[in-house]
Amino acid sequence: MSYLELKNVSKHFGRLTALDDVSLQVEKGEILGIVGPNGSGKTTLINVISGYYSPTQGTIAFEGKKISGLRPDKIAKRGIVRTFQSNVLYAGTTVVESMMISSYLQYKTNNWQSFLNTKAWKKDDERAVGRVVELLKMLDLQNDMNLPADGLSHGYQRLLGIAMSLIANPSVLLLDEPTTGMSHKEAMFVVDKIKKISEQGITVILIEHNMKVLMGVATRVICLSFGNKIADGLPEEVMNKQEVVEAYLGTEIL
Amino acid sequence: MPPVEILIEGLTQSCILMTMAFGMVLVYSILGILNWTHGWLYMLGAYVVFFATTAAGIPFPIGILLAGLAMAVIGILIKKFIIDHAGNELYVGVATLALIGVLEGAATLLFTGDDRGLATILPGVLRLGVVAVSYQKMAVIGFTLVVMAAMYFVLNHTKVGLAIRAVAQQPVAASLYGISTARLSLIVMGIGCALAGMAGAITAPIYSINPFIGMSPQIMALLAIVLGGLGSLTGAIVGGLIIGFMNSVMAYYISYVSEVVLFALIILILLVRPQGLFGASAK
Amino acid sequence: MKHYFKKISLLDYKNIVPKSVIGLFIILILLIPVFTQSVVIVSTLTLTGIWAVAAMGFTLVMRTGQWSLGQSAFMALGGYTSAILTVQMGLPFWPSFFISGLVSGLIALLIGMVVLRVGGVYFAIITLAMGEIVRIIALEWEPVTRGSRGIITSAPPPIVLWGHELVNFDTSLAPYFYFMICLVAVTAVVFWRIGESRLGRTFYGTALNPIMAEHQGIYLMKYRVIAFTVAGIFTGYAGALYTHFLQVITPFVFGFWQSIQITIWSIIGGIGSLIGGPILGTALLYNVGVYLGRTDIPGLQAFLFGSIVVIVIMFLPQGAGLVDLWKLFWTKIVWREKEYKTDEPED
């Protein structure tokens, strides 16, 4: 029984098959990279796991409990949090405000305590705020705390996205192309942040186009093509696999 | 099976609603806003044709086109000088709501509140055995068919129409293909308001004209487009048909209770099928 | 939400001065019944306050990103509940007043749980239809609501303490005025706490980016329903007070137009703030409307009111309401600060 388990998961949109009978085990603490050409179903996979879509067939189990078919917020409560491919933020809020909105799962006290502004809530709030600062420091956003989020540079918006999912106390973090549109230097910065995150005992699943980046971070890689899992294993072997090369033919691989 | 007269009246009603709803859906799918002033443009359209025919002695059909033209101009002005200057969608909504007051007030100031009519145009009734149909109702039905045909042609066989449909379906993609949404939205606003105005004009001989007739077609058309599914042109037509007929037929069976039943039914349908009958599903 | 990590020291005059100005203004308003006994002024103020509560309710719903066009229906529910309990069933005033808000809140809860599955425009239209239904039922259900003739309610009973009469609602309007003030104050405090607490943030989340919020563990339905219900409760109380103030409720009091007006007041006032915005918006626009009502030239009132609203909208800065102009006034004109950020959602 593995930590996060997908059993022959399929997802159809009408006639289109986005995921075709994908099975996958993820162990605690590993950094799983998902590669594949555009439209190969990478994002659909994350959407299915995070509950944005419910799979047409198959089941997803987390810590032995079935989560497929649950609402996204239920799944997030279980500890599976995802980022989004495009920079989806809370429009019009500052960095710290976005973080405070996202910090929903950070609290142990309930709405009533918060409403009545009890001692417990105050302590809890301080802790949460502390955590926010900590995370922003870690992703070196601490200087732009009070800037409007959508005023940040593209790279920093991606980082903020990660920070916003981290504040939700994930035990599994789903990163959807965290380094798109970044310079190599920025990408490397993100990579080593991801390493840091996984050191905190958080299981990371990340979609990544850029193989170079993936090599540096992933402990294991799977490759999707037309919704099928065509390779699964250590980064090196996956990359040298024939099918993968074919799948990537014409697209940048190295 | 209710008497034929009622079905005819229902059809007439549906025709008006269809034309209204069609315009509103067009505007919604391009501008992404609900234009609350449509019903009051309908009212102004009726006044235009009234004065065109009585005061200026212009023949009725030309009067209708005139009404359409005038409302198109007003619509474009509204778009250019008010909607474009409103801060955000909320403000656009509030602005159009406030415009209701402006139009109604202006109409009352200019034309006073008392009723006027055009019953003298196309008088007479056609008798088909037991059934009697007034020429005016036939005019409404015929007119609607013509308008729908015209809209169909425009949307499917002209550059503008194709552009409209493209933007309606894929705003982002369309803008990538170099369709200027700004210009298009002006055109669409014009068309939508013209439809409202012409609907008012064609129905002027059937009902009386006063500054307050805008309300009920507005609400009914709203319900129609929501029932049919926002942004779906087919939905607008079907919604219009359904509501138009339900109004008349239910009133025949359950009298005034029909009003509340109508609203309840619509709510029910929307709860079972939140995206409306023809609306695209959210997921 | 903007004051995280911003030190608020006693020497922070930029914060103290505007607040104290507002405080002074509030005190002045509180003293109005002492200065003047004019029935017209006091009753207009009272009605302003009552409508302001309704506008606040609308703003709260708006805060979760839902546009309700049926808010006046809840005023009607509250009003009719109180009227029916006191007149038709002969219950004493205070308990029935207390119940009225709860009933309207309960109905809001039930409706919300069903209707809020449908978001956006659909929600707006459904609430509109709901409002119409409430109006029609009030009209048709003759034996209970007495149809279009409406129900004549009586003033609240005089409050007697230790033998001698403290407050008498029949002799002057001042008691109503302070009753209204209490209602507004309670609503304001509750809404302020909501805004400050985690609820406020969560509402923002659900409004600004539902999908993301949902993926961060926020159950959208729950929070939309909470907002809708709380709004329903206080709007209901406003309706009950309204009914006992005018001493009559008929189906014509709360309709489509009233809902529209609530919308306009609240949004022009500024949905960025849960309390200041709606109150300011109502205080200005409602009284403009009342003043214009003095003309007996038909149509002029509607025309002018509409024009004023349109013009105001055209000159408001992007996404700001009147209440933000207040902040702008201090930052731009008084302190002459360079840049200023509104801290509210811009769609």
Added chain:
Amino acid sequence: MKKLRGLVTIILVAFMAIGMFGIASAAAEEMTFINVAVISPLSGPAGPWGQTGAPLYDAWLELFNKEGFRVNGKLYGFKHINYDSMNTPEGAAAATKRAIFEDKVKFIVGHWDATFTTVQAISTPAKVIMLTRNGNEAVAGGVYDAKKMPYVVFATPANEMFVNDIKAIVAAYPKYKRIGLADATVGKGVGVDQIDKALAKAGIRTHREWYPQGTKDYSPYITRFNEAGCDIIYLASDPMATMLILKQRWDMGFKHIKVGATGGMLSPGMYISVSGKDAAQGLMAEDGDITLIKKTKINPKYIKMYKDAMALVSKNTGKPYYYTDWTAYGPTHIQILAQAMVKAGTVDDPDKIMKAIRGGTFDTMVGKYTMSGAKTYGSPIVFGNPGLMSKMQGEEQVYLSESPWVPVP
């Protein structure tokens, strides 16, 4: 020289004229005006009624003030102040409060719209006498309690008028089997039940239909009337509905069904323009044209006043004026008030004036009547006037029939 003399004479004449005018004005004892509030809808869908009525009231009052009336030797006249009730409780409340507390008005006359409840709730505690029509009381429980409304006078019996209208129709067309009664659902209430009882008692078979306010498609209701075998559809005011039913029943081919309406015709031209000339023929409507009244004796002075008022309004507005159904409201109320004041010998003691009104006899625009002190429906103070019906012929409305005033039990 001639010029100069001419000039001088002119100047002298002018001076003399001025002098004489001065003397004359000094001689004329001036009149104290009593403000009375007219609270009616001037805006919104109900606006036309209020707007059509107002100028007639004013013109008539102008004539009335020519002689005014004397209360213990002092000469008095009335002055109208118009307020817009918007036909909503909030609007009416605001208007009434302004009238009573800002403009210090002590009398409300010519009230007829749906805001009775609101106005009454404010005017009664302020001891302001209100003259209105019956038919829309919202007295809790529907039972009138003189203690609750000591200053309300139901000076225009809308219900009784309605019943009388129907009787007048039956008198004109004895062979009618069934009368169809149509009204908007807002009209529901105790009054309607009373009317139905009264009609049943008079042996008139009726069939009722309710339609939602602002309906545009009446074909379902017309069909239902037809199936019920009605010879006429009689509406309780709401000109739009009347015109549309008139037209739609014609379009549907039910030419045998006649249409009638209470509340009078605003102007025949309007009905013709909306419903069409042929369709509008034979439309019956309540009529206040007292020059036509045959069975009821009316003070000729008042008939002249009526004619003059109509002429005056036509002159002021510059267009022919048809609306006749105003006599029973404003003017009648003013006359009752004036005569009661004379009898009571005071112009500002409401209790004395009310005492004079109760059971008093008054000579008014619509005849000489005695206020019933008896327990008629709703109020012990109901004043009567006849049901006069006229019908549309060509572009004029002509006398059809009438039925003298009978109080509804």
